[in-house]
Amino acid sequence: MTKKLIVLGYFLCSMITIAQTYKPVDTADYIQRKAFLKNFEGNNEVTVKRLKSQYSGKTGTELSKIYKEFGTDFEKQVKNKDFIFKSEFEASIHSMIQRLKKNNPKVPQDLKILIAKDNTPNAYCLADGTFVINMGLYSWLNNEEQIAAVIAHELGHKIEEHSLKTFLKIIQQDELDKVVVDNIKSTTTSRSHSQNQKAFDILKNRVYKKGVERRQSEMQADSLGYAIFKNSDFKKAEFVNALQRLQDFDTISPRALKVETYKKLFNLPQQAFNEKWMKKEDFSLYNYNFYKEKLNKDSLASHPEISRRIEMLKKTFAELKTPADPEKPTDLFVALKKTARMEILPNYFHSEDYGLGIYTAMQFLQDEEEEKYYKSWLGKCFSKIYEARKNYNLNRYLDRIEPKNQSESYQQFLNFMWNLSLDEIKNIADFYQANETLAKVN
Ligand SMILES: [Zn+2]
Numbered sequence: 001m002t003k004k005l006i007v008l009g010y011f012l013c014s015m016i017t018i019a020q021t022y023k024p025v026d027t028a029d030y031i032q033r034k035a036f037l038k039n040f041e042g043n044n045e046v047t048v049k050r051l052k053s054q055y056s057g058k059t060g061t062e063l064s065k066i067y068k069e070f071g072t073d074f075e076k077q078v079k080n081k082d083f084i085f086k087s088e089f090e091a092s093i094h095s096m097i098q099r100l101k102k103n104n105p106k107v108p109q110d111l112k113i114l115i116a117k118d119n120t121p122n123a124y125c126l127a128d129g130t131f132v133i134n135m136g137l138y139s140w141l142n143n144e145e146q147i148a149a150v151i152a153h154e155l156g157h158k159i160e161e162h163s164l165k166t167f168l169k170i171i172q173q174d175e176l177d178k179v180v181v182d183n184i185k186s187t188t189t190s191r192s193h194s195q196n197q198k199a200f201d202i203l204k205n206r207v208y209k210k211g212v213e214r215r216q217s218e219m220q221a222d223s224l225g226y227a228i229f230k231n232s233d234f235k236k237a238e239f240v241n242a243l244q245r246l247q248d249f250d251t252i253s254p255r256a257l258k259v260e261t262y263k264k265l266f267n268l269p270q271q272a273f274n275e276k277w278m279k280k281e282d283f284s285l286y287n288y289n290f291y292k293e294k295l296n297k298d299s300l301a302s303h304p305e306i307s308r309r310i311e312m313l314k315k316t317f318a319e320l321k322t323p324a325d326p327e328k329p330t331d332l333f334v335a336l337k338k339t340a341r342m343e344i345l346p347n348y349f350h351s352e353d354y355g356l357g358i359y360t361a362m363q364f365l366q367d368e369e370e371e372k373y374y375k376s377w378l379g380k381c382f383s384k385i386y387e388a389r390k391n392y393n394l395n396r397y398l399d400r401i402e403p404k405n406q407s408e409s410y411q412q413f414l415n416f417m418w419n420l421s422l423d424e425i426k427n428i429a430d431f432y433q434a435n436e437t438l439a440k441v442n
Contacts (some may be wrong), residue, residue: 013060019163024283024343025117025346029084029086033081036114037075037079043129044067044068051067052064056428063164066167068377081350082351085114085115089336090113093151097111097151098155100234104400107155107228108155108200112334113131116133117346117347119136121134121139122135124239125157125158131151138333139337139341140249141245142326142331143238143328146245147328148229149225149242152239153221154221156221156225157217160217161223162217162221164216165217166213169213215308218309219309222313226320235327236320238322239313240313241324252356252359253363257409259278260279261365264365265365270427270430279415279419281401334346342370345373345374345377352397354384354388355397360379361375365378380431380432380433382428383433386422386429388421398417398418399414401415
C-alpha cells in the first residue's frame with residue numbers, strides 16, 4: 001500500500017514537474033535557417049569551384065559533382081528542419097570549441113555549429129567548416145569533456161582532410177559508379193524523410209567502405225584529436241572514457257520490454273488486451289547463436305574498431321593507461337542531457353520513425369519515467385501508424401521482422417505491431433490521444 005502511494009506520488013510529481021518545466025526545443029527558427037542556407041549555398045559553391053581549379057580533368061569534374069550532390073542533399077536536410085538553430089546546446093558547444101582552439105592553431109577558425117535532431121551519438125564536419133553535433137551525444141555521453149573528445153576526433157578528420165582524400169581515392173580507382181549517384185538522386189527526391197537520411201548515408205558508407213583505410217583514418221583522427229584535446233584544459237582520461245561509452249551504444253536500446261508492460265499499456269477500457277497480439281512468427285529455422293554473433297559485429301554497439309582504437313591510444317600515450325572514472329558533469333550539462341533525453345521522441349517523430357518511437361516510449365513507460373509525456377507521444381505515433389496502415393504503407397514506418405538483426409524484445413514488439421488490426425490500432429491511437437486532449441483541457 002505504502003509503495004503504491006509512493007509510486008502514485010512520484011507519478012503525480014513527475015506529471016506536474018514536466019508540465020511546468022519542460023519546454024520543447026524551439027523550431028521556429030525560420031530566419032536563422034534561411035540565413036544559414038544562404039551562407040551554406042555560397043560556401044559550397046566556392047568549395048566546388050576551388051576543387052575544380054585545384055584538380056584538373058576528370059578528377060576535378062567528379063569531385064565537384066560529389067560536393068554539389070552533398071551540398072544539395074544537406075540543404076534538403078536543413079529545409080526539412082533536421083537541425084535546430086538558436087538552442088541552449090549552442091552556447092555549450094561554442095565554449096568547448098573555444099577551449100579546443102586555445103593552444104591549437106591547426107583548428108579551423110571559422111567553424112559553424114549545427115545541432116541535429118538525431119538520437120545517435122555522432123558528429124561530423126562538412127567541407128565548408130559546418131560542424132554538425134547530434135543531440136544524441138548529450139543523451140548518451142557522461143559530461144562535456146567527453147563531447148569535446150568527440151569534437152576533437154572530428155577535428156582530426158577535418159584537419160587531415162580525410163573525406164577529400166577518400167573521394168580522391170574513389171575517383172582514381174574509378175569506383176564512383178553511376179549506380180551510387182543515381183541511387184542518391186532517386187532517394188533524395190522521394191517523399192519519405194527516413195529515405196533521405198539513407199541517401200546521405202549511402203554515400204558516407206560508400207566513402208568508408210574500405211575497412212583497412214577506414215581504420216587507419218580513425219586511428220589518425222584519434223591521435224590528432226587527442227593531441228588537440230590534451231593541449232586544451234580537458235581531463236585527459238575523458239578521451240578514452242568517451243570512446244568506451246560510444247562502444248556501448250546501440251541504435252535501439254537493449255532494455256527489454258516485459259509482457260506486463262504490453263498488458264499495462266494496451267488493456268484499454270474499450271478494448272481488452274488480446275493475448276493473440278503477442279503471437280510470434282516462427283523463425284525456428286534460424287540459428288540464433290550464429291546470428292547473435294553477427295548482430296554484435298554489425299551493430300554500432302560493439303563497434304569492434306572502437307576497442308582496437310582504445311588499445312592503440314593506450315599504447316601510444318602512456319598517461320591513458322590508467323583508467324579513470326568519468327568526471328562529474330556540470331549543472332549545465334545535466335540540464336542539456338535532460339533536454340536531449342526529452343527530445344528523443346520528438347526526434348523519432350520528426351524522422352518518421354514511428355515504430356521505433358513507440359518502442360522507445362514503451363521503454364520509458366516501463367521505467368515509469370515522465371508517464372504523461374510518453375503516453376502522449378505513444379498516441380501521436382500510433383495515429384501515424386494508423387494512417388500508414390490505412391494507406392498500405394506501414395512498411396515505411398515500421399521495421400519488418402529480421403531475426404538475424406534484431407533483439408528478441410524488438411522482434412516481439414514488431415510481431416505485436418504487425419498483429420494489430422486497423423481498428424485495434426485506431427482504438428489505441430484514440431485512447432492515448434484523447435488522454436492528451438483531456439490533460440490539455442485541465
Ligand atoms: Zn572518425
